[in-house]
Amino acid sequence: MTPVPPSRADRSSPGEVLRAGPLEIHATARQAFVNGARITLGSRAFDLLLMLAEAAGRVVSHDEIQARVWPNRHVSETNLRVQVSTLRRALGEARHVVSTVPDRGYAFTPFGQHAPEPDDAPVPGDHVVHVVDDEADMRDALEGLLMASGWRVRTYGSVGAFQEALTAQTAGCLILDVSLPGENGLELQRRLLALGLSLPIVFLSGRSNIPIAVEAMKAGAIEFLTKPAAGEDILAAVARAMALALSERPQSPA
Structure with a gap:
């Protein structure tokens, strides 16, 4: 077009x-x-x-x-x-x-048109949007938004709960609150990098904080959004994160 x-x-x-x-x-x-x-x-x-x-x-x-x-x-x-x-x-x-x-x-991209994107690829069943937020209402809202758009979703109330479910085969992307009880979002990002796990991250923060945003994105975050973020912004960021996750997926031998 x-x-x-x-x-x-x-x-x-x-x-x-x-x-x-x-x-x-x-x-x-x-x-x-x-x-x-x-x-x-x-x-x-x-x-x-x-x-x-x-x-x-x-x-x-x-x-x-x-x-x-x-x-x-x-x-x-x-x-x-x-x-x-x-x-x-x-x-x-x-x-x-x-x-x-x-x-x-x-x-x-003028209104009414689609942004230019790479060719669409099917999302494998093991690629999930993992949501980590300590607020139950926020988890429920994000889960509803994402599922209504066709994404597979798993939610966690803390970093610890996510880590219990984390394996070397965990795939997809992560929506991660910055301020969490115990280990916070930035600390989890550093831990995942140290483990060599490639999970593109979309950060959510209760307040705008440019130094933290720069730190998060310098470490590879896809986006840093301030709550309450618009649903369209969240979905756009998740689409970019999942596209990156798919591009980094190991290819099966022919």
């Missing part, structure tokens, strides 16, 4: 305007609006948004973003993922126009 670029329209104010659903990007004025309300974006965040919008659905690689948005310094993949996550939060209702394409880069 050929990507359709965001629409352009002349306005009384100078400069080009790019529109996608409730989002308007005023290129010359360097302003962005969602449903008519101006959103606050830093200079680099605006450059990133404008670059993706101008690419009109084409996947933009890390190297391309580096060259245009941060031309004079190196930005790690972890740092870029944090920047993209922060941009999505700032976009609010329009956050889904910025898509992550695993192993390729990022894309601007």
Whole structure:
């Protein structure tokens, strides 16, 4: 399917305007609006948004973003993922126009279209979304959301309960609360890495904490979401996490 670029329209104010659903990007004025309300974006965040919008659905690689948005310094993949996550939060209702394409880069996806993704692959029966959260209501809500979207789900009330069920064959991905009684989410992430277990992690946190988010994503987390996270954001993050889990799955001998 050929990507359709965001629409352009002349306005009384100078400069080009790019529109996608409730989002308007005023290129010359360097302003962005969602449903008519101006959103606050830093200079680099605006450059990133404008670059993706101008690419009109084409996947933009890390190297391309580096060259245009941060031309004079190196930005790690972890740092870029944090920047993209922060941009999505700032976009609010329009956050889904910025898509992550695993192993390729990022894309601007106009409303009503699907983000460019790798070819779909069946999810093996042993690949499960493991949910670790000490709040029963949160576990139930996540389980309902995920099962309604077709995912297999197992829930755990603590790190200890998850570890009791953990084996070398445990596969899939993990939705992990940061603040847990006893061993917390970051400590579990470090333990899994030390054990050599590859379970892509989506973190949930009761509050926004950039240093913790950077630490989690530097260690390989797929996403760091602040509660209450939108269901669409959780499902999108789980889809990316499971795609990574499947890509790392050992291949059976022919």
